Amino acid sequence: MDFAARLAAAAEATNRVMDQALQPSPAVPDRLLNATRYATLAGGKRFRPFLVIESAALFDAPADAAAAVAAAFECLHSYSLVHDDLPAMDDDDLRRGQPTVHKAYDEATAILVGDGLQALAFELITGDPVPSDVAGPLAHLLARASGNAGMVGGQYRDLNAIGLDAEGIRLMQAMKTGRLIAGACEAGAVLGRADAGARAALVRYGDLLGEAFQLADDLLDVEGTAEETGKRVGKDAGADKATLVGLIGPAAARARLAEIVAAAADTLAPFGDRASVLREASRFVADRRS
Template identity: 55%
Template structure:
């Protein structure tokens, strides 16, 4: 992983989490501490994409940090709810107890709800600039029934389907569940600048799919200690994945092809997008 990318990713995560902690510090409630727990740790990839896309389009970093922290809050909400007993029933996330284990289910539900609200509050902040309404509208679409929630609903339905999903349906599912927020993150910078987001959108579409294939591979081969969560759950649940449909070698090859497609999509930005190219390579080289 290139040094410049490693440093940019770490800084993005640190700055996003610092802003989120600052917003939560004034609230002396257990749910606020649960929210802090949920946003702490993690790679911060989505916030990084917001900040890098903003920098490419001349957007001030302080303005871009609000939606960067916002997307991390929204992603954290999705994980808190995904971990609940009614969903995946996970006890470990990022190497620590999940929110409903560390507190209780009611607090976890409320923490997730509040993190979602905080995401939109941050994106709608006047400091974001004149295009904040566009950011909020696109985030609502990316996170709702047409995006992440719709993808998660399809995933739940697939668990009880008479036949496993085929490759086309798995791809459609993951473009909502995982890909929609990654695409929003990459497009946020040009949206803030009032620029055409299509190149960043193509980059993110390929990146998001590569990310999910890598997740499926890690579920088969990953180390639970390094990943900070349970592994081999998909096979145990009988779920169709890119690995179960393609096999490990073909899944790796497909992920590598998608990374190249992501890098090619950044051609209009030249060497200015080198760190984003490294990000694409990172998603299939990571161990967590």
């Protein structure tokens, strides 16, 4: 399969796991369940799950376990989007081309949706069919990637991202976006019981991919449209937030993006042709319009 087909297959596998995990239950209030399904099953590229699945495939890890770990990463990511969109944070009305959860439902429900998705992420990553001997390390990895030294800390820095220099911007973006992307790549290696060298190569690839992803996102905020991206654009400049694109300009940012993509591809050399789809993923990140 080509890259587009592999991305779609990863999305389908991830959606099956999440759909099954979010079936009606007498213990779960209907409105909360509906809002959670709205937040998770109404779109999205499933890029982080794709990275888990493709990284795990390099080591022939079980596909059903990879799909469960992939869904855990997507639940964690979806929780972050629901909370980031809240009025107290980024105050966005549009996500994935539809009203954000707090607009479609209400703020309290959106907060609880995020809380529930975070818990579900750890339920999935530590349950069947994930092998018990790697479940703990995977949960630890996800917690570190998403916590105060990772995504949450990066979001805090982003909320206060005024007047940062280039190094401050890179740190903020590496934490907010990069840690979870690198964690998804590393999770595949953990699930596949990779050796230290292979695991380190995938972490380095993920770090570079995260930098590319955020840089492309910032370029879209400057050059894209709401119709293309499915969310409000121009918000960083409107909030006077520091971004690398704002600091060095779109042309220099695009040149830097090309350098990162090339470096990311180089890190996959140890895997040969088996990593061809992951190489294509770095180009997809740079070229995407949503």
